[in-house]
Amino acid sequence: MTTTTSHSLAIAAKGLRKAYGDKTVLDGIDLAVPAGTVFSLLGPHGAGKTTAVKILSTLITADAGDLRVGGHDLATDPGAVRAAIGVTGQFSAVDGLITGEENMLLMADLHHLSKREGRGVAAELLERFDLTDAAKKPASTYSGGMKRRLDIAMTLVGNPRIIFLDEPTTGLDPRSRHNMWGIIRELLSDGVTVFLTTQYLEEADELADRIAVLNDGKIAAEGTAEELKRLIPGGHVRLRFTDPAAYQSAAVALRDATRDDESLSLQIPSDGTQRELRAILDWLDSTGVEADELTVHTPDLDDVFFALTGGTNVPNQPKENAR
Template sequence: MTNTAIAVSGLRKAYKDKVVLDGIDLDVRAGTIFSLLGPNGAGKTTTVNVLSTLTKADGGSVRVAGHDVETDAKAVRSAIGVTGQFAAVDELLTGQENLQLMVDLNRAATGNGKHAVARLLERFDLVEAAKKPASTYSGGMRRKLDLAMTLVGNPRIIFLDEPTTGLDPRSRRTMWSIIRDLVADGVTIFLTTQYLDEADQLADRIAVLDKGHLVAQGTSAELKRQIPGTHVRLQFAAPAELEAATRLFPGSTPDADSLTLRVPSDTGTKSLWTLLNRLNENSLSAEEFTVHTPDLDDVFLALTGHTTEVESR
C-alpha cells in the first residue's frame, strides 16, 4: 500500500431524486486517524458504505488500499475491517467462541486460528471473560470484543462507526488507547463519531460533511483557526480597573458581574505581548489571564449551522 490508504475523487451518490453525495474528494494517509463529521443526513454513512464496498457509487473514483472499490471489490474487502455503531457479537456465544467464529469464516486466519484468538483475547484484556457468554459483558467489553473480531483478518484499514457511543468515560478512554495502539502498528482508522471531543483527541485530520458536500478539511487546529471567537479573558480585582482596561481595548466586552474583560485576539505571541505591555504601561494588573480558542463544537456549528448531533445511520 502506498502512503495513501483511501483516495476519493468526485464521489457522487443519489437515491432517486435525492443527491446524498455531490462530488466528494478525500485523501486519507496510511497509518493515520481520519474522522468524518456531519449532522443527520449529511451523507457520512453512505460514504462509509461506498468505501467499504457495501454500496455502489453513481460517479467518481474510489480507491481503498490501492484497489478500485468497483472493479476490485474483493481485494478491498480483504484489506479492510468494519466495526459498526452497534456491537455485532452473538450474545449466546462466549467471547472466545465469537472470535473463533470469525476465524472460521476468515480463510486467511484458519492456519493459526487458536493463536489468533488467544492473542486477541489478551490484547483486549478479555482473557478472564473469554468463556463467559457475551450477554454478560458490559458495553465496553462488547465494544472491545467487536473490535477484536474485526481484527481477526489483520485489516490494514478499519472503518469505525461511533465506536464509543454509550460507553462510560473510563471505557471510552480504554477504547481511545486501543485505537491509538492500532495506528502505532500502522493501521489506518476511518472514524465517524458523535463526540467532537473524540475527533479532537484522536484524529490526525478531520472532514466536515454537510448536505452531501465537504465544507471543510484539515487538522483540528486548522479548522479551529477558521472560526472567529479567539480571545483573551482578563479578570480584575476592582470595577475601576475593569473600566480602565475596557477603554484601553476598543472592541472588548466587559462583564461587570464577574469583573472580566473579553479581548479579541489571534493569541499569537506578538499580540499577547502587545496586550500585556499595554496593561503594564497603564499600571493595570489582571488577577487572571486565560486564552480561549473555538472548539470543534464552534467549528461544527459555524460550518453546518447545526448542533453536534450526528446521524446514527
C-alpha cells in the same frame, strides 16, 4: 483533496455520489486518505458519514464516483477490497449468546483460518484487548466498553490493513472512550490505516491526522485540526473584575476591548500567543489594575463545526480554559 499521490493512498474517492430517491446524501465528494494515517469524517447526524463508510466497505454501491480502497477498484474488484479491510459499525456485531472466545473463533472460521491458527489468533487478540479473563463468559455480560473492544478484536482477525470505525465510541463512558483511543493509536503504530467517523469533536482532534467536515452532502472543509481551526476567527482573552472601579479603569484604557457591564468583564481580541498574553499581563502590572480572572479562548473544532454546519446536533463542549 490532499496532494498525496494516488499510489500512496489507502482510500481514494473522486466524485462520490449517493442518493435515495430525491434525497442526495453524498453530492460528489472527494476523499484522499494516505496509508498509515487516521482520517476522520465529521458531520451532523444524517450528514452521510455512515453512507460513505458503507459504500467504501462494499456494503452498498455508489451512484457515481471513481473509488479505490487498498489500491483496488470498488466497482471492478470488490472482493479484493473486502479482503483488505475491516469494519466496525455503529452497532456491535458481537453475538451476546456466545462467549467472547467463541465470537473470535467464529470470525476465524469466516476468514477460513485453520482451527489451530484461529485459536492462536483469538488468544493473541483477546490478550491484546485485555479480554482474556472474560473470554469464557457470555458476551451479553460484557460492559459497553468490553463489547466495543471485542468488536474491534473481531475486526482484526483477518489482519486488515484498512479499518473503518463508524462512531466506535458512541454511548461509551469517558473512561472507556479514552481506552478506545489508546487502541486506535496502537492500530496506527502497527501501520494500519483508520477511517474514523465520530460525533465527538474532541475525538477527531485527539486522533486524526486529517479531518473532513461533511455537510449537506458536500465536504465543507478538510485539513489537519490546526489548519481547520485557523479558518475561524474569534480568538480572545477575557478579563473579569469584581471591583467596579478597576473594571472602569481597564475599560477606559483598553479601548479595543468589548465591554460587558453586567458581568464586569472585557473581551480583548487575541490569537492567544504567548507574546500577546505577556503584553496584556505587563499592561495590567504597569497600571496596577488587577483582574480577578483571565481566560483564553482560541478557536477549536467546536467553532469550526458550528461555523461550517450551523452546529446541528453537536454536543456542547467547554471552549474556555481558566488561567
